[in-house]
Amino acid sequence: MTERPAPDLHTVFLPALCWSRRQPDFYAVTQDLSRAGITFRSASEPALDEQLTCSIRYIGQVEARVVRTDDKLFVVRLMASRQRAAEIARTMLALGREQGRTFEAARVHPRINPTRKDVLVTLGDGSVLPGRLINVSASGAALALDHTLARGASITIGGTAAEVVRVFRDGIGAAFANPLDPAQVHAGIRL
Structure with a gap:
């Protein structure tokens, strides 16, 4: 996952608490949003195809399925209606734009x-x-x-x-x- 970011890759950092039937609560942080799904960074590594429930700050609780795993990273696809998924994507994009502002400069x-x-x-x-x-x-x-x-x-x-x-x-x-x-x-x- 070190390749150059694709044009549809949007960085957004939001804390989350995730859990599944296999593992109890664990903390994760969203890293980016793309057509592939939402990438999380976490010390816990869920299994490929594992169904998770994630409570993401400013987004709420979502059901998702793990579609890719990597060292301390995992990607999920939302298990939601197209309308709900689009709403979540819009909110995350807006939060990412806000986070991307360079106030420090x-x-x-x-x-x-x-x-x-x-x-x-x-x-x-x-x-x-x-x-x-x-x-x-x-x-x-x-x-x-x-x-x-x-x-x-x-x-x-x-x-x-x-x-x-x-x-x-x-x-x-x-x-x-x-x-x-x-x-x-x-x-x-x-x-």
């Missing part, structure tokens, strides 16, 4: 993991939501929120004005209206 400032994570987020209408800082840099922050915000929304994180530039499951990425002095960004930062 655009980052100018390093991110830190703050010790004080709890923060209040004030929306444009004045309402206040509790948030939890994931990381902070001089140019912005990532926050976990229980409320969905739209891209482009103006917010205030603590006392720092920002704009929502990225929305992900259970959170947002925000760019500060005025970047902070990099010397101010440390584990004990308070926004």
Whole structure:
């Protein structure tokens, strides 16, 4: 499996828990999606033609059959209706595109993991939501929120004005209206 990726090969990494009648729960991670099926990487090696149940993060539980095995890799084909298989493929492709974005290349400032994570987020209408800082840099922050915000929304994180530039499951990425002095960004930062 070291040949060059085919044009229909799409990289997507999602954690999964798989099991079968032959073996109890084992962990696996999706590696890619292609017309051949979904490739998983795992320390456990299911048998060729073995039927598995896999619970894949963001996808849900799927029934599949092992169609190829290799050293720490196995490929499965879904045992689902054409419509359900297409829905799963679309979701995995979208997640793969999101994972493939090169946010790191655009980052100018390093991110830190703050010790004080709890923060209040004030929306444009004045309402206040509790948030939890994931990381902070001089140019912005990532926050976990229980409320969905739209891209482009103006917010205030603590006392720092920002704009929502990225929305992900259970959170947002925000760019500060005025970047902070990099010397101010440390584990004990308070926004």
